Amino acid sequence: MSTNTLEMEKARPRFDDQLKGRVAIVTGAASGLGKAIAVALANEGVAVIVNDVDKENGVDVARSIAAAGGDAVFQFGDVSDVKDVKGLIRTAIDRYTRIDILVNNAGLQHIAPITEFTVEKWNHLIGVMLTGPFLTTKYAFPHMRAQRKGRIINMGSTQSLVSAEFKAAYVSAKHGLLGLTKVTALEGAPHNITAVAVCPCFVRTPLAEKQIAGQAKYHGMTEQEVVEKIMTAPAALKRLLEPEEVAALVVYLSTDVAQCMTGSAVPIDCGWTAR
Ligand SMILES: NC(=O)c1ccc[n+]([C@@H]2O[C@H](COP(=O)([O-])OP(=O)(O)OC[C@H]3O[C@@H](n4cnc5c(N)ncnc54)[C@H](O)[C@@H]3O)[C@@H](O)[C@H]2O)c1
The missing domain is CATH 3.40.50.720 (NAD(P)-binding Rossmann-like Domain)
Incomplete structure (x- = not known):
């Protein structure tokens, strides 16, 4: 070699x-x-x-x-x-x-x-x-x-x-x-x-789905509208994580290569905290 x-x-x-x-x-x-x-x-x-x-x-x-x-x-x-x-x-x-x-x-x-x-x-x-x-x-x-x-x-x-x-x-x-x-x-x-x-x-799980359903009822919107207009409003990418x-x-x-990522927050947030 x-x-x-x-x-x-x-x-x-x-x-x-x-x-x-x-x-x-x-x-x-x-x-x-x-x-x-x-x-x-x-x-x-x-x-x-x-x-x-x-x-x-x-x-x-x-x-x-x-x-x-x-x-x-x-x-x-x-x-x-x-x-x-x-x-x-x-x-x-x-x-x-x-x-x-x-x-x-x-x-x-x-x-x-x-x-x-x-x-x-x-x-x-x-x-x-x-x-x-x-x-x-x-x-x-x-x-x-x-x-x-x-x-x-x-x-x-x-x-x-x-x-x-x-x-x-x-x-x-x-x-x-x-x-x-x-x-x-x-x-x-x-x-x-x-x-x-x-x-x-927000991740597409039962925990988030319950919130989406609740917001849709409260605002009289479809669940898709709730995701795009309310839930993901602060995010850059307008979608849920899988x-x-x-x-x-x-x-x-x-x-082991990630070992030095310690004591910190690792966001995976569609640009939510970029503002
Ligand atoms: N879904 C999201 O949008 C989202 C976003 C960010 C962080 N999280 C976090 O991810 C984690 C998982 O959430 P999820 O969305 O998969 O929810 P989920 O409701 O699908 O799953 C949560 C699981 O935790 C279990 N649980 C509840 N109380 C428990 C207890 N006392 N002991 C042991 N197990 C218990 C429930 O039975 C359930 O199976 C949570 O800590 C949540 O705060 C979720």
């Missing part, structure tokens, strides 16, 4: 088979983005623990990955519950002996003005989308530290970076999650543990 070819070989990023044999936990993986991420990681040869509170659909996701030749197991668990999170981490260690990738994806939305936002709803959203990732990180961390390696990918949102009316708990949880990502990156670095927050704009587009980014962020 000539020196030139060698230099080119070194410069070429290698993703092929890099993730094969690694172990990932994906929370909220029975639906939408989590499901797409679980499938995309499994397609790269990653063994996936599919977590959700939705047992029926979660089991289906794990089964369909296995049917396609992948390795997946469903683990029921509410990410805001300490006992369930300990059980989730224990399942990963008992079955696979390690946790290489933790994707904190479970989430939900509730829309109401602050004065009408119930304390119960506030606590629920903060519990799932902020306390949940704190708990999974807290209990996965010792194992990642012992391995001297770990990757934590937090599912943020455009609303980790900018705000929106009537989404007090969601915006607060997602901004808080970016803060948790930064702290995790600093505390993790000496142990080769890295953390990043993916920040997508779950597979975000999942592909998560696969890339799981590879």
Whole structure:
């Protein structure tokens, strides 16, 4: 091989088979983005623990990955519950002996003005989308530290970076999650543990579809009009993301070449935050 070819070989990023044999936990993986991420990681040869509170659909996701030749197991668990999170981490260690990738994806939305936002709803959203990732990180961390390696990918949102009316708990949880990502990156670095927050704009999932249907009813518009005129109004590209587009980014962020993307937000937002 000539020196030139060698230099080119070194410069070429290698993703092929890099993730094969690694172990990932994906929370909220029975639906939408989590499901797409679980499938995309499994397609790269990653063994996936599919977590959700939705047992029926979660089991289906794990089964369909296995049917396609992948390795997946469903683990029921509410990410805001300490006992369930300990059980989730224990399942990963008992079955696979390690946790290489933790994707904190479970989430939900509730829309109401602050004065009408119930304390119960506030606590629920903060519990799932902020306390949940704190708990999974807290209990996965010792194992990642012992391995001297770990990757934590937090599912943020455009609303980790900018705000929106009537989404007090969601915006607060997602901004808080970016803060948790930064702290995790600093505390993790000496142990080769890295953390990043993916920040997508609207993705075509049940969570977004519910909002589109609600807005269409409220404004007397078609769902297409809602997407183009209301939901994507701040974005440069007037379309929803597909779950597979975000999942592909998560696969890339799981590879070693993305390791230095730590402590930061990675927007995938159709130009939403460019203004
Ligand atoms: N869809 C979007 O437009 C969009 C945009 C940016 C970020 N996100 C984020 O992506 C993530 C996934 O959202 P989605 O759009 O796929 O929604 P989704 O409703 O399709 O899926 C969310 C999943 O989380 C699960 N879940 C809810 N509470 C849970 C809990 N306590 N413990 C474990 N699992 C729980 C649900 O059962 C569901 O399967 C969320 O964190 C969301 O905030 C979504």
